[in-house]
Every structure is written in structure tokens, then in C-alpha cells.
Amino acid sequence: MKSNKKEVLKNFVIHVVLIICCIISIFPILWIFSSSINTNNSLVSTTIRLIPEKPTLMHYKSILFNGPFLTWLTNSSIVSISTTLLCLVLGTTSAYAYSRFRFMGRNLGLNVFLILNAFPNILSIVAYYKILKIFNLLDNQLGLVIICTGSQLIFTVWNLKGYFDTVPVEIEEAAKIDGATMLQMFCRIILPLSKPALAVTAMFAFMAGWNEYVLAMTFLITPEKFTLPVGLWSLQQNSSSYATNWPLFSAGSLIVAVPVAVVFLLLQKSLVSGLTLGGVKG
Structure with missing residues (x-):
């Protein structure tokens, strides 16, 4: 019984660590994506928002065709x-x-x-x-x-x-x-x-x-x-x-x-x- 609890606790810790690592790895990509659909010309903001208030795809259109x-x-x-x-x-x-x-x-x-x-x-x-x-x-x-x-x-x-x-x-x-x-x-x-x-x-x-x-x-x-x-x-x-x-x-x-x-x-x-x-x- 104790060994099962230790195994469950071990797996829980491993999964938590892996989830944290995934978040750390994905966050820069989400940040760049958020900046790419932002109407403001800035990489930083005073508010923490992954999706800007007024998202736009105009930057993708502009860089591809202009x-x-x-x-x-x-x-x-x-x-x-x-x-x-x-x-x-x-x-x-x-x-x-x-x-x-x-x-x-x-x-x-x-x-x-x-x-x-x-x-x-x-x-x-x-x-x-x-x-x-x-x-x-x-x-x-x-x-x-x-x-x-x-x-x-x-x-x-x-x-x-x-x-x-x-x-x-x-x-x-x-x-x-x-x-x-x-x-x-x-x-x-x-x-x-x-x-x-x-x-x-x-x-x-x-x-x-x-x-x-x-x-x-x-x-x-x-x-x-x-x-x-x-x-x-x-x-x-x-x-x-x-x-x-x-x-x-x-x-x-x-x-x-x-x-x-x-x-x-x-x-x-x-x-x-x-x-x-x-x-x-x-």
C-alpha cells in the first residue's frame, strides 16, 4: 500500500514538473503570437493578455504580400x-x-x-x-x-x-x-x-x-x-x-x-x- 502511494506521488511530481517545463517552453511562442496579432507596435504590455483587445491578422497579410x-x-x-x-x-x-x-x-x-x-x-x-x-x-x-x-x-x-x-x-x-x-x-x-x-x-x-x-x-x-x-x-x-x-x-x-x-x-x-x-x- 505504501509503495503504491509512493509511486502515485512520484508520478504526480513528475507530471507537475513536465507541465511546468511545457508551459515555460510554450510561453515565448504564445507571446510572439500575441504580439503578431496586436494592433499596438509593442512587444510588452502593462496587462497580461495572450489575446489582445483588438486582434488582427493584417501583419501576416502585410508581410506575405507587401x-x-x-x-x-x-x-x-x-x-x-x-x-x-x-x-x-x-x-x-x-x-x-x-x-x-x-x-x-x-x-x-x-x-x-x-x-x-x-x-x-x-x-x-x-x-x-x-x-x-x-x-x-x-x-x-x-x-x-x-x-x-x-x-x-x-x-x-x-x-x-x-x-x-x-x-x-x-x-x-x-x-x-x-x-x-x-x-x-x-x-x-x-x-x-x-x-x-x-x-x-x-x-x-x-x-x-x-x-x-x-x-x-x-x-x-x-x-x-x-x-x-x-x-x-x-x-x-x-x-x-x-x-x-x-x-x-x-x-x-x-x-x-x-x-x-x-x-x-x-x-x-x-x-x-x-x-x-x-x-x-x-
């Missing part, structure tokens, strides 16, 4: 989708090679990946700039895609390699006996069995391209080529009606977060298993 926001949205989509596809293509083939084949420099290559992962991209920004300038890729979305893909490939290769290690080799050996080629085994056996890990890889690659700010702000110069993070920053810097319009900025911030949330909801069933199984073997 400025270059849709152009920035298209640019971000191009960068993030291209980064995702390149990471999947290059990462899956590289990870499969590291997982299944034994060749000279294999361990060295994996260790180099780990060493490179220890340094943030900001340390290489000067080198990136000079390389892109040499190849005439400054102020070009292709240059940003290449940089984002290269920085994200380290996680991609290690995560997928760990997942491929958990796939039994006997399955491929049986397929080889039946006459399957290496490409057929990879495309028809390995990739379908690795959907959770591919979902995790796609999610992180998409976020890397979608949320990139420092590199995009450094390498993109023309406003028509800005991505959404840089575009939102420019709204507060330009001497225009956007400069101090916090409700408009809040509306844009929420719109930017929607695609990432949608991708997460679509892939959430695969995220946990993809991350855990991808880290079982190294």
Missing part, C-alpha cells in the same frame, strides 16, 4: 531542400562504404570527421569566403548550399554508418546469392530498412539549411537572394516602415518556424528510433 518575404521563402526552400538532397545522396553512399568495406584510411577518415566536428563553422568563415570568391560563388545560393552540405555531412555519415552497422550482413549475402548487384542491395534492401535514420538525417539537414544565419548573412549580398533569417534581420535594419514594426517581425518569425514544425511532425515517428539506433555502433 514585401520580398515570398522571395526569401523561395530562397530558403531552395537552400534547405538542396542541402537535404545532397546530404542524403552523399551521406548514404559514404556511410555505407564506411560501414561495409574495409579499406586503407577508413579509421583515419572517421576520426578526421570527428575532429572537424569539434570546430564550429564560424572558425572557417574566412576560408569559406576566399574559396567562394575564387569560384565566383559569392552572393550565390549554390555556394551556401555547398557550405551547408559540407558542414552537415559529418553528422550524416556518422549517424547513417551507425545505423547501417545494425543491419545484418546476412541479408545482403542472401540477396547476393540470389544474383543481386551491389547497387540493387543498397537501393532495395539497405535504404528501405534505414528509413528512421534517413528521416533523422533529412530533418537535421533541412534545419541546417533553413535556419542558417551567419554564413548566409556573410555570403549573400543582394536582398533578392536573402534567405528568411537574413531577410528578417534586414527588416529591422532598413530605414523603412519595417524597422520598428515588432508585430510584423513577430508574424514573420512565426511563419519561418512553421515549415520546420511541419517537417518535425511528419518525421516524428522515425526520429527517436533513428537517433538511438544510429548511435548503437561506431
Whole structure:
């Protein structure tokens, strides 16, 4: 009886703590949403109200149709989708090679990946700039895609390699006996069995391209080529009606977060298993 009471009390405390954490996490989002539908140009108020007295959606309409926001949205989509596809293509083939084949420099290559992962991209920004300038890729979305893909490939290769290690080799050996080629085994056996890990890889690659700010702000110069993070920053810097319009900025911030949330909801069933199984073997 006492053990049951302790268990109930323990579960109650855990649920209370989790509810408090959820409230703390959700409150900033609700605050920004409240600001985005507020007619007053302010982020703070003397009264605590999640819904303003006179809510309006005019700020969403204004930022979507009265400025270059849709152009920035298209640019971000191009960068993030291209980064995702390149990471999947290059990462899956590289990870499969590291997982299944034994060749000279294999361990060295994996260790180099780990060493490179220890340094943030900001340390290489000067080198990136000079390389892109040499190849005439400054102020070009292709240059940003290449940089984002290269920085994200380290996680991609290690995560997928760990997942491929958990796939039994006997399955491929049986397929080889039946006459399957290496490409057929990879495309028809390995990739379908690795959907959770591919979902995790796609999610992180998409976020890397979608949320990139420092590199995009450094390498993109023309406003028509800005991505959404840089575009939102420019709204507060330009001497225009956007400069101090916090409700408009809040509306844009929420719109930017929607695609990432949608991708997460679509892939959430695969995220946990993809991350855990991808880290079982190294």
C-alpha cells in the first residue's frame, strides 16, 4: 500500500514538473503570437493578455504580400531542400562504404570527421569566403548550399554508418546469392530498412539549411537572394516602415518556424528510433 502511494506521488511530481517545463517552453511562442496579432507596435504590455483587445491578422497579410518575404521563402526552400538532397545522396553512399568495406584510411577518415566536428563553422568563415570568391560563388545560393552540405555531412555519415552497422550482413549475402548487384542491395534492401535514420538525417539537414544565419548573412549580398533569417534581420535594419514594426517581425518569425514544425511532425515517428539506433555502433 505504501509503495503504491509512493509511486502515485512520484508520478504526480513528475507530471507537475513536465507541465511546468511545457508551459515555460510554450510561453515565448504564445507571446510572439500575441504580439503578431496586436494592433499596438509593442512587444510588452502593462496587462497580461495572450489575446489582445483588438486582434488582427493584417501583419501576416502585410508581410506575405507587401514585401520580398515570398522571395526569401523561395530562397530558403531552395537552400534547405538542396542541402537535404545532397546530404542524403552523399551521406548514404559514404556511410555505407564506411560501414561495409574495409579499406586503407577508413579509421583515419572517421576520426578526421570527428575532429572537424569539434570546430564550429564560424572558425572557417574566412576560408569559406576566399574559396567562394575564387569560384565566383559569392552572393550565390549554390555556394551556401555547398557550405551547408559540407558542414552537415559529418553528422550524416556518422549517424547513417551507425545505423547501417545494425543491419545484418546476412541479408545482403542472401540477396547476393540470389544474383543481386551491389547497387540493387543498397537501393532495395539497405535504404528501405534505414528509413528512421534517413528521416533523422533529412530533418537535421533541412534545419541546417533553413535556419542558417551567419554564413548566409556573410555570403549573400543582394536582398533578392536573402534567405528568411537574413531577410528578417534586414527588416529591422532598413530605414523603412519595417524597422520598428515588432508585430510584423513577430508574424514573420512565426511563419519561418512553421515549415520546420511541419517537417518535425511528419518525421516524428522515425526520429527517436533513428537517433538511438544510429548511435548503437561506431
